[in-house]
Amino acid sequence: MELSGRNQLAATVKTVKLGNIMAEVVMELSGGQEMVAAITRASAENLALKPGDRVTAIVKATEVMVGK
Amino acid sequence: MELSGRNQLAATVKTVKLGNIMAEVVMELSGGQEMVAAITRASAENLALKPGDRVTAIVKATEVMVGK
Amino acid sequence: MELSGRNQLAATVKTVKLGNIMAEVVMELSGGQEMVAAITRASAENLALKPGDRVTAIVKATEVMVGK
Amino acid sequence: MELSGRNQLAATVKTVKLGNIMAEVVMELSGGQEMVAAITRASAENLALKPGDRVTAIVKATEVMVGK
């Protein structure tokens, strides 16, 4: 499946922290910058996310703000 | 002003395309990956965005999906 | 690639309308309800979306409101 | 009140799980597909959401990605 989401950034999982409902996934982009996702705990468990996993951080273009 | 937005990625504007209501801003992250923002045309004009601008791409953690 | 996005709904494209920057994709879910996506025109073109396409409508759980 | 949100899907609540800050609401769309919302715990309590409730899952068109 190919996605309409314009931003699909190669990343590596650094840490996964599970709460009751949500989970925080800290990733490192291939260029070294850090990216954080707040997803449901169930999603993090479904994907069995763990440090070192090669993943893709996906963001819709409509969700991106620009600061200058 | 410091932002709660967890993802603040250094980027350079590559292209800005203006529509009637929306604008598409293509950026290159410092690591070389591309990032696209769909913002309002008025915002693009307020910031006077143009190719070569050093900007920050800002994304809330709750807007990031993870693919594995 | 498996996605963390909790909502991945099977759908069929009914119409695709292209603007300068954005595109509107009207889909019919397998259960008959309608779903509309506003994505960038470039995304609609990259996916070559057209009526009759079998697609997946993807929504993060954090984007869903509930009315009662 | 009528909403600008294009996607208003009839659904039935299957489960409600409360965390400290957030809550996860699993719904079944009228066509049988499942939809999950991550809302604040306070919202879930304000609406007194419980299994069996007939609800509407509401999503802005700009939040929907398309996969093909």
Next chain:
Amino acid sequence: MELSGRNQLAATVKTVKLGNIMAEVVMELSGGQEMVAAITRASAENLALKPGDRVTAIVKATEVMVGK
């Protein structure tokens, strides 16, 4: 229908600008601050939005960033 969306702000429409796909709705909150919504053109037309309309600006809590 009562909504889970935590932020439901009383507002008055100041201007509505229609594009091909999207529309920009500028509102004034009851406290005098301005709020802008980018919704689909079809939504703006369905609601027949026009200057002077008393409306509600609705935002999910997960969509709000905080700057300090």
Next chain:
Amino acid sequence: MELSGRNQLAATVKTVKLGNIMAEVVMELSGGQEMVAAITRASAENLALKPGDRVTAIVKATEVMVGK
């Protein structure tokens, strides 16, 4: 840094509630209306948010729905 986000509302923090992963920040807009943000706990801690803080509630125009 100036932001593309169209909605930047002056507000005062009323309460901050911390969960494991997420935090809920209740603010009062200058006009007296209430606004709630669900941000990551780490963000709330980074900003050291506490009652009485003068802050800015930031929302992208694409995240705002209109009810009439």
